[in-house]
Amino acid sequence: MSPNYGDVIVVGSGLSALLTAKYLSKHMNVMVFTKSNKYENNSFLAQGGVASAIADTDTWQEHFHDTVLAGCNHNELNSVELLTKLGPGMLQELMEAGMDFDKDEQGILSLGMEGAHSQRRILHAGGDQTGKRMMQWLHSQISHCVQVVEQETVIKVLTEDDRCCGIKTVNRLGERKSYYASHIVFATGGAGALYSYTSNDPSVNGMALALAYQAGAILTDLEFMQFHPTMLHVNNKVVGLVSEAVRGEGAYLVNDHGKRIMQGIHPLEDLAPRDIVSRAIFQELDRGGKVYLNIENVINFEERFPTISYMCTNQGIPMKNNLLPVVPGAHFFMGGIKTDLNGETSLKGLYAVGEAACNGVHGANRLASNSLLEAIVFSKKLAEHLLNKPMGNCREKLNDPLTKAKSDKPFLPLPAKSELQAMMMKHAGIVRHAEGLQKLKGWLEAYQPYWQEIDRLEVDLSLEETELIFMLQISHLIASAALEREESRGAHCRSDFPQASEAWLQKRIVHQEKIKLLV
Numbered sequence: 001m002s003p004n005y006g007d008v009i010v011v012g013s014g015l016s017a018l019l020t021a022k023y024l025s026k027h028m029n030v031m032v033f034t035k036s037n038k039y040e041n042n043s044f045l046a047q048g049g050v051a052s053a054i055a056d057t058d059t060w061q062e063h064f065h066d067t068v069l070a071g072c073n074h075n076e077l078n079s080v081e082l083l084t085k086l087g088p089g090m091l092q093e094l095m096e097a098g099m100d101f102d103k104d105e106q107g108i109l110s111l112g113m114e115g116a117h118s119q120r121r122i123l124h125a126g127g128d129q130t131g132k133r134m135m136q137w138l139h140s141q142i143s144h145c146v147q148v149v150e151q152e153t154v155i156k157v158l159t160e161d162d163r164c165c166g167i168k169t170v171n172r173l174g175e176r177k178s179y180y181a182s183h184i185v186f187a188t189g190g191a192g193a194l195y196s197y198t199s200n201d202p203s204v205n206g207m208a209l210a211l212a213y214q215a216g217a218i219l220t221d222l223e224f225m226q227f228h229p230t231m232l233h234v235n236n237k238v239v240g241l242v243s244e245a246v247r248g249e250g251a252y253l254v255n256d257h258g259k260r261i262m263q264g265i266h267p268l269e270d271l272a273p274r275d276i277v278s279r280a281i282f283q284e285l286d287r288g289g290k291v292y293l294n295i296e297n298v299i300n301f302e303e304r305f306p307t308i309s310y311m312c313t314n315q316g317i318p319m320k321n322n323l324l325p326v327v328p329g330a331h332f333f334m335g336g337i338k339t340d341l342n343g344e345t346s347l348k349g350l351y352a353v354g355e356a357a358c359n360g361v362h363g364a365n366r367l368a369s370n371s372l373l374e375a376i377v378f379s380k381k382l383a384e385h386l387l388n389k390p391m392g393n394c395r396e397k398l399n400d401p402l403t404k405a406k407s408d409k410p411f412l413p414l415p416a417k418s419e420l421q422a423m424m425m426k427h428a429g430i431v432r433h434a435e436g437l438q439k440l441k442g443w444l445e446a447y448q449p450y451w452q453e454i455d456r457l458e459v460d461l462s463l464e465e466t467e468l469i470f471m472l473q474i475s476h477l478i479a480s481a482a483l484e485r486e487e488s489r490g491a492h493c494r495s496d497f498p499q500a501s502e503a504w505l506q507k508r509i510v511h512q513e514k515i516k517l518l519v
Helices: 015-024 060-070 077-096 130-142 207-215 244-248 274-286 306-314 370-387 417-427 434-445 448-452 454-460 463-484
Strands: 005-011 030-033 147-149 152-160 163-171 176-186 225-234 237-241 252-255 291-294 323-333 336-338 350-352 509-512 515-518
Touching: 005 015, 005 163, 015 030, 015 130, 015 370, 030 176, 060 077, 077 370, 130 370, 152 176, 152 207, 152 454, 152 463, 207 336, 207 350, 207 463, 225 244, 225 274, 225 306, 237 306, 237 323, 252 274, 274 291, 274 323, 336 350, 417 434, 417 463, 434 463, 448 454, 448 463, 454 463, 463 509
Parallel strands: 005 030, 005 176, 030 147, 176 350
Antiparallel strands: 152 163, 163 176, 225 237, 225 323, 252 291, 291 323, 509 515
């Protein structure tokens, strides 16, 4: 078999990518591509755990209810049922295969509490190192049977006869290559790095979503970016995430006068859904104040949260004061490439899973610790689906013509990435309004000739410039969706439309090429 051909190409390096590769590798030739190294991804950074109704006192129905409530009734109910029903069994399979989660002295799983959950159901590994532990275990499972190609960025989805058949990549030396497979899986994460404050790895910038869009795949729910309430904030920079599990163990938010800011805001106070907590912090910051997470009630904080403790010490934050300075930051993208329950996109041969995909499971606001469970459940669903599908007839010499005509529009110099991130944070951040979104859209549209003619420009662009152009394009789609949805729902908050609207209930804005539709 040619080194440039495989049965399945998986793009991405996080939990969804590795689980899909693990499930498929016994039966298919699988290649995994990552633009950075195999541990530079959001999954490796994940401090939180895996939510699952695994306790005898819990039920999938309760987990289902919590998920839909947090998602503001924008969820696809079939997706939520699948997630909450299948989750406990699939977690049990992983544990039987050797994945260890934290247990108490009696050997019983330690279950944590997080925001908007009705009871303790969060499994952790290594305290606040769940993602890291799971990634290390998965690499040990697949290292002998899956080829992982690092430092190689996908810059185009190759199609022929309205079918996805391959990818074009560029490496750090500027070398371009093409690879072909019967099935192409995008497991590339979300788009948090479009924002100046984010918990995401810098590589998670939404580029893959723009690539899928340019190839003809439908994107949906792009207006719903979840902001995590508690990013550690030092010297006007975000330096890391403070897990929601800290509030689950008794920490609470205060302003610079020591007043608890969540009292009277929501019945769950500091454990309210993330969108509500983030907006409360935003309002304090917008008034010129500061917000801190008070950890005085957390027993054995440094032992329970070693990663966060090290981060605080490393940044010069005195732990004895029990006050961690925090701001909200872009965390999880509920939108993405539209898929069905099996990971099928609207483009034949292209599949998506994890945060890159949108099957509606999270609705307008993801319930805490449902993301790792999503990866576990839907990666296996996708793998089972692919194992029952016929192999595509892919050829290694696809036409990849540079057919776009030269534009007569002027090409402005590209902005700095930090300028884009600041514009997104300001105008498409925690609280939006029409004036700001229109300003953002207008600013982005000045760079539209770049993404409209990316094929013609490709060979003359650096990798950094190519990434930035796709970041500008997906930012434009996000701004367009946020302007279109004239209501506030979940993570999408419009100050000029502050209430949820019945007219928008279960309405989804979808984007395909230059078409925008409501479905």
